Amino acid sequence: MPESSALTLDSVSVLLVWTAITIYALAFIAYAVDLARRGADAVDAKDAQLEVRERELVAAGGVATGGSVGELRAQEKAAEENLNAPLGRRKRFVWARIGTSLTVLGFLFHVAGDVTRGIAAGRVPWSNMYEFALTGTMLIVAVYLAVLIRYDLRFLGSFITGLTVVLLGGSTLAFYVEITPLADPLKSVWLVIHVFVATLSTALFALAFGLSVMQLMQARRERRALVAASAEAPAQPVKTGPRFLATLPGSDALESLAYRFAILGFIFWTFTLIAGSIWANDAWGRYWGFDTKEVWTFVIWVLYAGYIHARATRGWRGARSAWLSIIGFTAVLFNFTIVNMFFKGLHAYSGLS
Amino acid sequence: MSRSRSESGTATADPLRPSDHAEAEASDITQPVLGVVGWLRWGWRQLTSMRTALVLLLLLAIAAVPGSLVPQRSADPNGVTQYFADNPDLAPVLDNLSMFDVYSSPWFSAIYILLFISLIGCVIPRTKHHWKALRATPPRTPARLSRLDAHRSETIEFDSGADAAAAATSAIEAAQQQLKKSGYRVERYDSGAMLSVSAERGYLRETGNLVFHASLVGVLLAVGFGGGFTYTGQTVILEGRTFVNTMLDYTSFNPGRFVDEEALEPYALTLDRFDVTYQPLGAQGQGQAGDFVANLTTQYAGEEPVAGEVRVNHPLDMGGDRIYLMGNGYAPTLTVRDADGEIVFSESVPFLPQDTNMTSLGVVKITDGLPDQMALQGFFYPTQAPLHTGAFASAYPALVNPVVSLNVWVGDLGIDDGTPRSVYTLDPSEMTQLAGRGTDVEPIELAPGETADLPDGLGSITFENEAPEGAQGYEESVKRYVSLSIHRDAAATWVLVFAVLATAGLLAALFVPRRRMWVKATPRGESLHLEYAGLARGEDPTLDAAVAQFAQRHLDGLQSPAYPKVD
Ligand code: HEM
Numbered sequence: 003m004p005e006s007s008a009l010t011l012d013s014v015s016v017l018l019v020w021t022a023i024t025i026y027a028l029a030f031i032a033y034a035v036d037l038a039r040r041g042a043d044a045v046d047a048k049d050a051q052l053e054v055r056e057r058e059l060v061a062a063g064g065v066a067t068g069g070s071v072g073e074l075r076a077q078e079k080a081a082e083e084n085l086n087a088p089l090g091r092r093k094r095f096v097w098a099r100i101g102t103s104l105t106v107l108g109f110l111f112h113v114a115g116d117v118t119r120g121i122a123a124g125r126v127p128w129s130n131m132y133e134f135a136l137t138g139t140m141l142i143v144a145v146y147l148a149v150l151i152r153y154d155l156r157f158l159g160s161f162i163t164g165l166t167v168v169l170l171g172g173s174t175l176a177f178y179v180e181i182t183p184l185a186d187p188l189k190s191v192w193l194v195i196h197v198f199v200a201t202l203s204t205a206l207f208a209l210a211f212g213l214s215v216m217q218l219m220q221a222r223r224e225r226r227a228l229v230a231a232s233a234e235a236p237a238q239p240v241k242t243g244p245r246f247l248a249t250l251p252g253s254d255a256l257e258s259l260a261y262r263f264a265i266l267g268f269i270f271w272t273f274t275l276i277a278g279s280i281w282a283n284d285a286w287g288r289y290w291g292f293d294t295k296e297v298w299t300f301v302i303w304v305l306y307a308g309y310i311h312a313r314a315t316r317g318w319r320g321a322r323s324a325w326l327s328i329i330g331f332t333a334v335l336f337n338f339t340i341v342n343m344f345f346k347g348l349h350a351y352s353g354l355s
Numbered sequence: 356m357s358r359s360r361s362e363s364g365t366a367t368a369d370p371l372r373p374s375d376h377a378e379a380e381a382s383d384i385t386q387p388v389l390g391v392v393g394w395l396r397w398g399w400r401q402l403t404s405m406r407t408a409l410v411l412l413l414l415l416a417i418a419a420v421p422g423s424l425v426p427q428r429s430a431d432p433n434g435v436t437q438y439f440a441d442n443p444d445l446a447p448v449l450d451n452l453s454m455f456d457v458y459s460s461p462w463f464s465a466i467y468i469l470l471f472i473s474l475i476g477c478v479i480p481r482t483k484h485h486w487k488a489l490r491a492t493p494p495r496t497p498a499r500l501s502r503l504d505a506h507r508s509e510t511i512e513f514d515s516g517a518d519a520a521a522a523a524t525s526a527i528e529a530a531q532q533q534l535k536k537s538g539y540r541v542e543r544y545d546s547g548a549m550l551s552v553s554a555e556r557g558y559l560r561e562t563g564n565l566v567f568h569a570s571l572v573g574v575l576l577a578v579g580f581g582g583g584f585t586y587t588g589q590t591v592i593l594e595g596r597t598f599v600n601t602m603l604d605y606t607s608f609n610p611g612r613f614v615d616e617e618a619l620e621p622y623a624l625t626l627d628r629f630d631v632t633y634q635p636l637g638a639q640g641q642g643q644a645g646d647f648v649a650n651l652t653t654q655y656a657g658e659e660p661v662a663g664e665v666r667v668n669h670p671l672d673m674g675g676d677r678i679y680l681m682g683n684g685y686a687p688t689l690t691v692r693d694a695d696g697e698i699v700f701s702e703s704v705p706f707l708p709q710d711t712n713m714t715s716l717g718v719v720k721i722t723d724g725l726p727d728q729m730a731l732q733g734f735f736y737p738t739q740a741p742l743h744t745g746a747f748a749s750a751y752p753a754l755v756n757p758v759v760s761l762n763v764w765v766g767d768l769g770i771d772d773g774t775p776r777s778v779y780t781l782d783p784s785e786m787t788q789l790a791g792r793g794t795d796v797e798p799i800e801l802a803p804g805e806t807a808d809l810p811d812g813l814g815s816i817t818f819e820n821e822a823p824e825g826a827q828g829y830e831e832s833v834k835r836y837v838s839l840s841i842h843r844d845a846a847a848t849w850v851l852v853f854a855v856l857a858t859a860g861l862l863a864a865l866f867v868p869r870r871r872m873w874v875k876a877t878p879r880g881e882s883l884h885l886e887y888a889g890l891a892r893g894e895d896p897t898l899d900a901a902v903a904q905f906a907q908r909h910l911d912g913l914q915s916p917a918y919p920k921v922d
Contacts, residue, residue, distance in 0.1 A: 316405075
């Protein structure tokens with residue numbers, strides 16, 4: 003390809019990517035407003051309920067007990083119904099809607115940016131750090147949007163768009179490299195398969211991570227609400243964490259959803275590990291050599307295997323397993339950023355010097 | 356017996372959740388007196404418990420990390436040497452902790468060996484149990500299905516005079532058939548007028564789980580045993596030279612324990628030509644090398660020679676060995692004559708590349724024929740260019756302006772006493788430098804085809820031009836060499852087989868829903884009460900939908916003449 007045209011196509015790509023980042027940033031704001039509004043709405047609803055109950059109480063001359071537990075269960079039930087509601091019948095969170103529309107729009111620019119980069123390079127657009135980030139975040143958003151069709155996970159919107167803005171923006175600033183021909187070891191079908199599947203599982207782990215964080219927050223809220231309910235007539239409203247939690251499914255529902263994404267991610271990660279070994283056997287003459295990147299891929303695999311076990315171990319369900327999911331995803335991010343940039347090894351394909 | 360997947364079940368408040376097969380032993384109940392056997396049994400039970408497995412898994416993850424922070428002898432021996440040089444105080448401490456051999460260290464081995472013992476101790480009883488479960492009949496229908504999470508019920512009113520009992524029978528029979536068709540194992544449990552069918556499916560889930568865990572053992576065994584029959588060796592072949600697959604021709608060789616070094620596959624490889632392309636000057640990634648090909652002539656003993664090639668990502672198969680291209684470089688052909696003009700040395704000497712522009716370092720050792728032993732040590736630049744410091748470096752990896760620059764030493768090479776010395780390094784402690792940096796004499800600089808005098812009238816040296824007739828410029832004026840790595844890995848295929856089995860098992864273990872389903876029909880005078888309930892065994896997000904769907908289909912199937920009026 004003539005060099006000048008490659009350059010222009012590539013600069014078009016960069017422009018598209020920056021546009022996408024801007025739109026994602028707006029989506030992030032919309033989603034954040036949504037969470038704040040949900041919190042406010044939840045408080046309004048609670049006040050209304052309280053008023054009703056007080057009136058009832060006055061009428062009956064009784065004492066309030068366990069009211070907030072029942073309330074909690076009712077909120078939980080409504081939230082879980084909404085989680086599983088089909089697209090048309092979900093709650094109308096206006097700002098979440100704006101957020102999702104913006105995310106879709108940003109995603110279109112993102113795809114366009116990714117595809118033009120691929121065309122400009124004449125190969126798959128995931129062969130250096132900048133391109134991993136470009137395609138990786140695209141998959142994160144794609145998986146999020148695809149999952150939205152089935153579950154109302156818009157409460158994760160600010161996490162997903164925020165993560166994307168940080169990773170994609172940061173990578174474009176710090177890792178951007180001009181298109182160079184592929185190094186010989188990368189000329190392999192396994193580049194297409196192995197790296198793509200690895201990024202896909204990263205996207206699934208990201209969702210699981212977001213859900214596990216929400217699960218922990220929700221569990222804390224439930225615990226505090228229970229304590230408050232069992233205490234005699236709480237003097238003041240208890241602090242139970244961000245108020246939007248009232249519109250989220252209960253911690254159990256969040257946990258089992260997180261688990262579903264994590265096991266999908268785990269399957270793909272297992273495949274990544276095997277495909278990587280096959281490739282290593284062709285490229286380096288051994289299928290496993292405890293190269294730094296291999297070590298981290300293995301560590302992540304074992305962490306998530308631990309997570310799956312934790313879910314079947316007494317005393318480890320709930321918060322502890324959620325922490326494993328969080329640690330697992332932290333390791334994934336660490337593997338992508340720190341290991342690529344600072345650790346010495348055979349996987350020196352960041353394209354940075 | 357091990358406690359396994361049921362652990363969570365036993366702890367939950369839901370009494371209806373069946374504690375699964377490998378029945379949980381109440382580990383909290385302490386037995387009054389524990390003899391030696393008792394303690395052993397207790398220890399074994401702890402080791403094979405789910406909690407231990409989990410802790411060991413997490414330990415394994417943590418223990419693997421240091422190997423990525425500190426260079427490992429297995430993957431990066433030069434890195435280790437460098438680390439010792441950079442951290443003379445810390446390195447020996449770390450070495451005592453096996454930090455440079457993490458993956459063969461006692462502590463790492465202890466963790467994974469314990470883990471695998473636990474795994475085996477876990478899998479065997481569960482396999483037995485599963486074997487029994489596979490042939491057991493589904494359990495009794497619980498008395499109160501409405502207490503299950505996934506539950507539906509329906510009451511069908513009949514016209515007066517209809518036979519509700521007969522309707523119940525046919526409804527249950529229909530349910531039984533439908534369940535059977537959807538892969539359930541079914542059993543009838545009737546008591547009085549109440550009829551019911553109990554069904555279970557998804558045994559493949561546990562099968563998958565067992566296959567997965569057993570395959571992990573398979574991977575470990577394959578790696579362990581296979582390693583004994585595995586070898587890797589390195590060799591360097593110059594253009595035009597031949598490698599014969601015997602110990603003599605290897606520069607290094609690492610055999611597994613059971614490898615017979617005398618019985619290597621008999622074949623020979625001749626390097627006809629090494630090709631590489633470089634990004635042209637001025638292009639993006641200028642000088643970046645690619646499309647490496649070692650063009651070989653291969654020959655098995657007693658057979659006709661055949662052409663073959665080795666590329667990156669495309670190793671060559673030779674009689675079960677795999678041959679990899681690991682590196683390449685230039686091998687300037689140098690001829691040294693003594694003061695009388697007699698040739699005392701004439702060879703192509705491989706120089707080791709030091710950077711991406713192929714600035715290469717090499718040593719020529721002349722042991723005989725001169726008054727003293729001589730060493731010529733220096734650089735080869737395929738495209739010599741001055742750095743701003745005044746020193747030289749190569750500016751481009753192809754042969755544009757090739758130059759060798761050599762320092763001259765005479766004295767004792769230190770190889771006569773049989774001490775092994777690398778051909779690529781020089782120990783000048785017993786030698787005197789005659790030319791080059793640090794002396795008054797300029798180093799010898801030669802382009803292909805040029806000859807210079809050695810200092811002190813010792814003779815002369817020629818940098819031979821190897822270019823064929825009609826070559827342009829300096830193209831092909833210097834020979835190339837390749838370094839090849841030759842592997843025999845008896846285990847790889849088995850490891851792959853077990854890994855694929857493990858993945859298949861994993862898919863079944865994670866995604867096949869295992870569930871029980873019950874349908875109960877109770878005639879009540881003029882009406883029939885139908886109940887449907889399901890119970891998950893393990894993670895089963897679609898259970899409720901499955902029960903609803905089954906109930907719907909079953910009820911739809913009942914819209915027959917036997918049920919004249921359904922509302
Ligand atoms: C090499 C170490 C191990 C690894 C990498 C590993 C990995 C896994 C994975 C990935 C799963 C989820 C897939 C499935 O359900 O089959 C799993 C599940 C399971 N593992 Fe392991 N495992 C190991 C050792 C053990 C040990 C030692 C035990 C017994 C104490 C054990 C017992 C189980 C059980 C009972 C399940 C099913 C959990 C459930 O119901 O969700 N595993 N293991």
